[in-house]
Amino acid sequence: xxxxxxxxxxxxxxxxxxxxxxxxxxxxxxxxxxxxxxxxxxxxxxxxxxxxxxxxxxxxxxxxxxxxxxxxxxxxxxxxxxxxxxxxxxxxxxxxxxxxxxxxxxxxxxxxxxxxxxxxxxxxxxxxxxxxxxxxxxxxxxxxxxxxxxxxx
Numbered sequence: 001x002x003x004x005x006x007x008x009x010x011x012x013x014x015x016x017x018x019x020x021x022x023x024x025x026x027x028x029x030x031x032x033x034x035x036x037x038x039x040x041x042x043x044x045x046x047x048x049x050x051x052x053x054x055x056x057x058x059x060x061x062x063x064x065x066x067x068x069x070x071x072x073x074x075x076x077x078x079x080x081x082x083x084x085x086x087x088x089x090x091x092x093x094x095x096x097x098x099x100x101x102x103x104x105x106x107x108x109x110x111x112x113x114x115x116x117x118x119x120x121x122x123x124x125x126x127x128x129x130x131x132x133x134x135x136x137x138x139x140x141x142x143x144x145x146x147x148x149x150x151x152x153x
Contacts, residue, residue, distance in 0.1 A: 001125070004059040006032040006050045008043040008072075011065035011109035014117055018063060021118045027125070030059070047072040047106075051079035054103050061103050063121065068108035076104045080149045083141070088112050090123045097127035099134045100141075 003022060007015040015031070022029045034049045035041035043066045054062045064072035069086035076084035084104035087093040088111050096102045105124050107117055129138075 001027060001061065002059045003027060003029045003061050003063065003125075004032050004050055004053055005029060005063040005065070006034050006046050007065040007109075008035070008041070008046050008067075010043075010067035011107075014065050014107065014109040014114060017114040018065070018117060018121055022121065022125070025125075043071045044075045047075040048079065051076040051082045051084065051104060055079050055081040061105075061125075064104060064106045065109060066106070067110040069106035069111065070108070072106040073104075076106065080145065087120055087124065088116075090120055093120045093124040094127045097124060098130040099137075101129040101134075101138050 005015055005019055019029060019031055032050055032053065034046045047064045050062045050064050053059055064076060064084070066072045069088070073084045073086045076082050082104060083100055083102035084106055085092070085096045085100065085102050086106045086108070087096055088107065093105060096105060105121070107120070
């Protein structure tokens with residue numbers, strides 16, 4: 001599994017913690033570090049860049065972190081083919097993958113501490129789409145997503 005991670009200026013510390021935690025597990029992780037060398041990068045372009053990398057197939061999953069995680073989820077979901085959600089508890093992180101087949105998890109450094117964040121990421125990393133009763137729901141979300149993006153073209 002290939003993972004990418006990035007953050008805005010409100011989440012630098014949590015990104016470092018999660019990057020090192022995931023790396024220590026032997027998982028292939030890349031810090032996209034979109035803001036490096038750029039002046040005034042804001043979370044919308046950082047989150048959008050990460051989502052584009054995932055939808056292009058360069059990474060299997062992505063982790064976007066900002067102050068709350070909410071803005072990162074909102075911008076990632078503007079990329080056709082991406083499902084992203086903010087998770088600050090283990091159950092939601094598991095369901096994000098198992099029920100919704102989301103590729104991107106978002107978090108907020110101002111919302112949770114580093115130890116809880118590591119526990120949440122661990123649960124998310126081992127969770128896979130379960131199918132079953134969720135399959136028609138995810139298929140419907142994909143269909144509605146295509147309609148929405150097609151109407152904007």
